[in-house]
Amino acid sequence: MQPQGGGMPKITLPGVKHVIAVASGKGGVGKSTVAANLTFALKAMGHRVGLMDADIYGPSVPIMLGVSGTFDPNTTDFPLEKYGIKLMSMGFLVKPEQAMIWRGPMVHKYVHAFLAQFNWGQLDYLVIDLPPGTGDAQLTLTQSAPLSGAVIVTTPQEVSLIDARKGLEMFRQVRVPILGIVENMSYFVGDDGKRYEIFMHGGGQKLAQESAVPFLGEIPIDPRVAQCGDGGEPIVHKLPETPVSQAYLKLAGTVAQQLQQQSAPAPLPGLQL
Ligand SMILES: Nc1ncnc2c1ncn2[C@@H]1O[C@H](COP(=O)(O)OP(=O)(O)O)[C@@H](O)[C@H]1O
Numbered sequence: 001m002q003p004q005g006g007g008m009p010k011i012t013l014p015g016v017k018h019v020i021a022v023a024s025g026k027g028g029v030g031k032s033t034v035a036a037n038l039t040f041a042l043k044a045m046g047h048r049v050g051l052m053d054a055d056i057y058g059p060s061v062p063i064m065l066g067v068s069g070t071f072d073p074n075t076t077d078f079p080l081e082k083y084g085i086k087l088m089s090m091g092f093l094v095k096p097e098q099a100m101i102w103r104g105p106m107v108h109k110y111v112h113a114f115l116a117q118f119n120w121g122q123l124d125y126l127v128i129d130l131p132p133g134t135g136d137a138q139l140t141l142t143q144s145a146p147l148s149g150a151v152i153v154t155t156p157q158e159v160s161l162i163d164a165r166k167g168l169e170m171f172r173q174v175r176v177p178i179l180g181i182v183e184n185m186s187y188f189v190g191d192d193g194k195r196y197e198i199f200m201h202g203g204g205q206k207l208a209q210e211s212a213v214p215f216l217g218e219i220p221i222d223p224r225v226a227q228c229g230d231g232g233e234p235i236v237h238k239l240p241e242t243p244v245s246q247a248y249l250k251l252a253g254t255v256a257q258q259l260q261q262q263s264a265p266a267p268l269p270g271l272q273l
């Protein structure tokens with residue numbers, strides 16, 4: 001391992017083509033829900049995928065994917081697998097109420113171990129659900145994980161956008177490409193067919209524009225998103241035909257396309273192809 005970024009050892013994952021960080025400036029904006037549905041959407045596109053829950057303070061992958069209980073690391077082969085997706089979460093090791101006490105260095109230690117010591121096998125995409133915020137733990141993680149790019153999730157309100165801006169800056173600082181911004185909970189379509197912009201609308205797009213990063217799209221509010229998440233089967237898997245699932249699928253398509261472009265060799269100067 002090569003020490004990089006201020007002496008942080010950089011982890012290498014030779015079998016994994018792309019590692020995508022899903023991040024947000026603050027909690028409760030739907031980051032984990034985007035991470036899980038993005039993973040399922042990439043799977044639906046035919047890719048080999050994994051989902052790593054690095055949100056040690058509030059691991060939600062166990063609930064969202066319906067894996068209950070804790071597992072003895074001495075007798076368990078991590079990562080686990082469900083719905084054909086490779087999975088790891090601090091929630092598999094400790095009960096959620098214990099997870100609160102981790103400090104920055106511990107977060108790094110565990111996440112480092114999750115990535116470096118477990119056999120993730122051959123994957124096209126590994127999606128990492130980062131802890132919300134831009135503190136030391138997040139900074140260290142973004143420096144040491146082999147991230148191909150970051151997806152930033154925000155809600156349309158100004159309070160969320162301010163924090164999303166900080167998230168953008170953090171990735172810029174550690175030179176991780178920003179794949180773009182997703183505006184979650186953008187609007188709600190009622191039974192009357194009318195569109196309601198509950199938390200206002202368009203802030204994500206505006207932030208993307210002023211920060212010169214791609215805008216990846218809007219995810220509407222749909223109570224079924226929360227029901228499916230709580231029920232252990234993300235909506236993209238359970239109800240793929242819904243408009244909200246289509247929005248996640250579109251997001252996955254855009255993200256995959258950007259990563260393909262990024263990893264494609266740059267054309268040689270002066271060569272007509
Ligand atoms: N588009 C959406 N429509 C309805 N509920 C949503 C949507 N996105 C997320 N939620 C719900 O909002 C809550 C917070 O989402 P979560 O993904 O846990 O946020 P975070 O990881 O940012 O803290 C969860 O109950 C989740 O099911």
Ligand SMILES: [Mg+2]
Nearest residue numbers: 031032055060
């Ligand atoms: Mg979360």
